[in-house]
């Protein structure tokens with residue numbers, strides 16, 4: 161079954177990251193970028209990972225790490241399939257969403273390919289089949305996005321909030337929103 165693209169608020173969310181190497185660093189940067197409170201548990205931790213705003217515990221993973229069952233997400237990113245598998249199994253028992261970087265079958269969530277323009281976020285997944293496919297689709301989408309989409313989105317958000325208090329007729333409101341978006345897009349084209 162395909163994975164549902166859930167847009168979840170991760171600001172201040174507790175996330176356990178098991179592993180401190182190259183892939184863990186890659187995942188940590190994404191999680192930190194979305195405001196997560198990441199705890200890294202690994203015997204070795206890359207210096208660049210340690211320099212991120214994360215909490216580091218220099219030791220091997222222990223089942224006790226999952227006793228604190230309020231993890232929003234858990235990522236298993238060690239180079240040991242046995243440990244990654246153990247993390248996945250314990251998380252599933254506790255119904256904690258888990259990502260396993262070396263086995264798509266053990267993931268209850270994937271990291272998508274991401275495009276961000278301000279608060280506009282586009283996420284692509286290949287269903288775990290091929291990250292290169294997600295990268296390809298992401299780049300194709302990037303090519304067709306208008307310049308200044310983040311700014312346009314903010315302008316639309318402010319206008320929509322103002323309109324809610326002014327226009328009670330939903331059809332008229334939608335028409336004015338469509339006109340506003342069209343004018344913002346045209347104004348951006350003129351600035352190119």
Ligand SMILES: C[C@@]1(CC(=O)O)C2=NC(=C\c3[nH]c(c(CCC(=O)O)c3CC(=O)O)Cc3[nH]c(c(CC(=O)O)c3CCC(=O)O)/C=C3\N/C(=C\2)[C@@H](CCC(=O)O)[C@]3(C)CC(=O)O)/[C@H]1CCC(=O)O
Pocket residue numbers: 186190259260261262263264267269270271272273274284285286287288289290291292294295298
């Ligand atoms: C999209 C992206 C998000 C991110 O992580 O940021 C992401 N991987 C990215 C890149 C990438 N990963 C790998 C390569 C090398 C080429 C290749 O293997 O194809 C490249 C390309 C590169 O390096 O440029 C290696 C790799 N990846 C996985 C395995 C294990 C396996 O499949 O067996 C192996 C083999 C490990 C080994 O060989 O040892 C598994 C997963 N990788 C996923 C996500 C999840 C599926 C998402 C989906 O549904 O597609 C999933 C299932 C789990 C997860 O990690 O969430 C990010 C692109 C971001 C961007 O560029 O925008």
Ligand SMILES: NC(=O)c1ccc[n+]([C@@H]2O[C@H](COP(=O)([O-])OP(=O)(O)OC[C@H]3O[C@@H](n4cnc5c(N)ncnc54)[C@H](O)[C@@H]3O)[C@@H](O)[C@H]2O)c1
Pocket residue numbers: 178179180181182183184201202203204205206219220221237238239240243260261262291
């Ligand atoms: N999902 C992806 O996008 C992706 C991309 C590349 C590689 N990978 C996979 O990621 C895995 C890790 O690759 P890497 O390059 O990050 O490895 P790495 O050697 O750079 O790092 C491995 C990390 O695992 C830690 N570790 C080992 N045993 C541990 C334990 N018992 N408890 C906690 N931490 C432990 C080590 O201390 C180290 O920090 C590989 O299996 C690789 O196949 C996935």
